[in-house]
Amino acid sequence: MEAALCRPGASSREIETLATAGTSSELDDDPLETELCSSGSTPDQRSLGMWAIVFIVFFNVSGGPFGSEEIVSTCGPLPGFIGIFVFMLLWGMPVALVTAELSTALPDNGGYSIWVSEAFGEFWGFQESYWSWTSGVVDNAVYPVLAYETAVRIFGGRGGEPLDEDESADGGWTAFMCKLVLVILFTLPNLLSPRSFGLGLGFAFAMVAVPFLVFSVLSIYNAGGGTWSIMAASRHDASWHDYAVLGEALYWNWNGFDCVSTCAGEVRDPARSFPRGLMTVMGIILLAYLIPLSAAVVCRDPNWELWQAGWMSTIALEQVGHWMARWIVVAAFVSNFGQYSAELFEDSWQLAGMADVGMLPKIFARRHNLFGTPWFAICFQVAIIVFLVSFDFMSIVIVDNCFSVIGTLLELAAFIKLRLAKPDMPRPFAVPIRSKLGLAVFMCFPLVLGMTVFVSTFTGGGWRIPAINFVGLACGPLLHWAIKRFSGARYVHGHT
Numbered sequence: 001m002e003a004a005l006c007r008p009g010a011s012s013r014e015i016e017t018l019a020t021a022g023t024s025s026e027l028d029d030d031p032l033e034t035e036l037c038s039s040g041s042t043p044d045q046r047s048l049g050m051w052a053i054v055f056i057v058f059f060n061v062s063g064g065p066f067g068s069e070e071i072v073s074t075c076g077p078l079p080g081f082i083g084i085f086v087f088m089l090l091w092g093m094p095v096a097l098v099t100a101e102l103s104t105a106l107p108d109n110g111g112y113s114i115w116v117s118e119a120f121g122e123f124w125g126f127q128e129s130y131w132s133w134t135s136g137v138v139d140n141a142v143y144p145v146l147a148y149e150t151a152v153r154i155f156g157g158r159g160g161e162p163l164d165e166d167e168s169a170d171g172g173w174t175a176f177m178c179k180l181v182l183v184i185l186f187t188l189p190n191l192l193s194p195r196s197f198g199l200g201l202g203f204a205f206a207m208v209a210v211p212f213l214v215f216s217v218l219s220i221y222n223a224g225g226g227t228w229s230i231m232a233a234s235r236h237d238a239s240w241h242d243y244a245v246l247g248e249a250l251y252w253n254w255n256g257f258d259c260v261s262t263c264a265g266e267v268r269d270p271a272r273s274f275p276r277g278l279m280t281v282m283g284i285i286l287l288a289y290l291i292p293l294s295a296a297v298v299c300r301d302p303n304w305e306l307w308q309a310g311w312m313s314t315i316a317l318e319q320v321g322h323w324m325a326r327w328i329v330v331a332a333f334v335s336n337f338g339q340y341s342a343e344l345f346e347d348s349w350q351l352a353g354m355a356d357v358g359m360l361p362k363i364f365a366r367r368h369n370l371f372g373t374p375w376f377a378i379c380f381q382v383a384i385i386v387f388l389v390s391f392d393f394m395s396i397v398i399v400d401n402c403f404s405v406i407g408t409l410l411e412l413a414a415f416i417k418l419r420l421a422k423p424d425m426p427r428p429f430a431v432p433i434r435s436k437l438g439l440a441v442f443m444c445f446p447l448v449l450g451m452t453v454f455v456s457t458f459t460g461g462g463w464r465i466p467a468i469n470f471v472g473l474a475c476g477p478l479l480h481w482a483i484k485r486f487s488g489a490r491y492v493h494g495h496t
Helices: 002-006 012-019 024-028 050-061 069-073 077-105 112-120 122-140 142-155 172-192 194-222 228-232 240-253 257-262 270-298 312-319 322-356 375-388 398-421 436-456 464-487
Strands: 033-035 366-368
Touching (some): 050 257, 050 270, 050 322, 069 077, 069 240, 077 257, 077 436, 112 257, 112 398, 122 142, 122 322, 122 398, 122 464, 172 322, 194 270, 194 312, 194 322, 240 436, 257 270, 257 322, 312 322, 322 375, 366 375, 398 436, 398 464
Antiparallel strands (some): 033 366
16 A cells, blocks of 8 residues: 555545545545545646736735835835846746746645655655744734734724824734634635635735726826936945845845745646746736836835835825825735735645645645635634734744745755756756756855845844744754654655
8 A cells, every 4th residue: 555655656546545545434424524645636626727826926925015115215226126136037036937847847735845855855844844834824923913903004093094193003802803803804715715715816916906007107197207317326325234134125025936836736737837827927026016116216205215114005195195095005905815815825735735745644634525625724824823913023023034045945955956866757847957057057046145044044133033043943853753753644745
């Protein structure tokens, strides 16, 4: 039986039948759930196409131009816009191409967890999963909080007016219950079905994109075409620290293309959907930054030197009017929903994929019989998120950077290892680089950049954040040992 499970090319139905032998009677007794031990749906059950990939990646990487204001204000429009293109080409593009190659070569739920396991073994595959999941679930708890605070700040005053600057958006238990309701509402699309989830994100994408297109047109029109020479401006007093801050902002605005790999087992025709979807969304994200930021800069008021993170609604208020600012706020709320849903989708299918191949207890692989969604993995994460939304995340969120970048570095290393160790592994889509020298050049910038970001998480902010990072990383091996020792989980994958 074990040999059949590990046989390359074993079908999903063979794996499911063999892996669940002796337990089918238990499953038959429960009409509400099924337990799959394959690493994805059968081809006729896969419901995600190219546009679902576009929407999932868009909200994981960007979610719109919110938070991108400091790309311009830190060092000036010229360095900022040059940086957008540089990071797209030298960070976003390599990660996206690696994701497309490995997601088509290993089209299974779990994504980068399986890539790393195939390259370096189960232990490192588990560490990759733990790092990525930890970063994701902590980060995900922020979105309901941001959505609540944004809504209360703009609509929570008397008569639905904005709060005064000295008024607080915090409301104790009332605030917590509102956040809890938001968590439930934001989670529902993930529970229903992968298809409905993709449609929901598509609707959210439209609600985020349309107001910024309207804002860009009206802003330039109201300014009489704007002053485009400002695009060449830069801060003459910018320091090396300012450029480091710019680099961090650009990193966050171009990071996350690997997210969609965790649901690769639900994607139709992955050989076509992944490359096309990832390249399409890269162009969309580029335009999502360039169009509104350019319009806001050339219209001059407020001056780009004054911009801060979260100023898009303020810019819309000054350049177009109150109604535009309110529309931007609604778009920010929808963007928070989209980012929460996309992150939860990625992390839930990651846990389900890990359970499918024996890296986690099988309960995480359980799918709802009607909707086909990994309901236990979703509910497990939601329980943690409900606990986390009651806390202040300003110091904790910094840890995301450490876990996120070390996970991406390990994924890139797995790509190199699999290229060298398994050159004959079928790759329906492959990065068009064959020589070792070309591979080294292709990987140079993202590896150096990633190492720089990782080291920086241990060198600033006093002792507290480095200590949290160290303890968090140390928990990975201990958790792997505990799961292996007490659950009996064992990695089994058709490509091993």
